Amino acid sequence: MTWTTSDIPEQSGRIALITGANSGLGLESARALSAHGATVVLACRSRQKGAEARTELLPTATAGLEVLELDLANLASVRDAARWMADQYGRLDLLLNNAGVMGTPRTQTRDGFELQFGTNHLGHFALTTALLPLLDERPGSRVVTVTSGAQYFGRIAFDDLMGERRYDRWKAYSQSKLANVMFALELQQRLTAAGSTTISLAAHPGLARTNLQPTSVAANGSKLESFAYRLMDPLFQSAAMGALPQLFAATAPEAKGGEHYGPDQWGGMRGWPTEVRLAPAALDPAQRRRLWEVSETLISRGQ
Template structure:
């Protein structure tokens, strides 16, 4: 039998923080968790869009909903968000590293990183590092990092991480998504070695309709890309379906650290959540350790 939203267990008493919770996968994840009793913190770059999402979710929410203004492309904002969580809650049960940007023209984060690597990977790396102390000792605490099928095409360009010499927007996106799953696996290994109570998992949505596709079209002004999305539209599933793998990773009693979930049909493009293969490039522990160490240096240097 497929795992559906009705299988999501009761989350009463648990606190969840979701990045990018104002739209798409993040909004649907927030809808599901808040409807199951979790107190949900909507971590959004735009407070106004976060408040709009909160208003949409409130009628069906069974516990608290709060908006946290947090910009993953600004490490000072990440640190401030982590401090806010410490001051307001002092604990955290679920962290869903969901937010992301996809294939824009080359631009930089506030701290000077290539936007996709800086937001999708480094921002979540820094946020997770700052929030882990709030999760330690909590029953069944989990970090779920959302990647995509682009991980299978990714390569970590250690000699040009910020794409200063050559920028290909899709290669940069694939690098950031490969970095997401490498981070999730390396985090799990380090948590296990430290005897931590926290588990780290990864998930990807397959082809899901979110704001990433139209945002990419607008950012690049590409009519060809717009046409491609129109032709591919029948393959896309809803954001609610796309959110199921990360909800499964975050809540299913059978899901354990180090696992990776995605859709079960059409080569992982759509369907119900199941355990799916990890990009071969992410299985190299030496490369994962190297990425972790580089990420530590880059994020701490901006602290």
């Protein structure tokens, strides 16, 4: 299926919030949605970088572009952002949980969580649950959570979620990406049970050239990792191509709640968006419920 941004339906009157919208997949998603009429809220950790992204997007935007300061590694910032959205708009049509960190040394969020789990999963969990009232009953409202191919290697270490006893940065990353998928599926189940018309989907970009790779290399100072990325570079597709699965999940009329989209070629590494398999570890309803309940407890302690 060759689906491009030209296939995005008209988005006039819709409000979209995109986390990590100042670069990579988030920036390309904002570019596409704003060009098709959506009012886009660029939720960025750095207000300055958000403003720079807004300036870049303005020439092609056909509706409003707002910058919202949001640090997913700080639950107070997440709560402030949710309150701002309620005060500023009072409604939301699309939440694109896009931001993330990858392969970092063991670091803690402001609330004491391991950085990758705390940012990639818990930050988005807290943001989504806070914004659900704004999405509820909005026609066609969606939550799209961005994961990666690392989900297939992930395992939720419930006995050591924060890597306090043993930390491996790539296992921690895979855990957070598996958690993204489990969250998207459990959210859909809960929305359906509540009779909500909002739907939840997941998407992954395959191998996309974004700032995640150089940031990871810089954070760890690994010459071997840097060399490996240079060797793999021809395999990477552009951020614009990598953003297509999440844009399809966000806008395509045929996309359904609980579905998962990724590239259709090279085992999901690149290509056009299509429905792709979920990590087997995400398919256990009991484990998804357990993750949800643990996440609720953790974010309540962080308040």
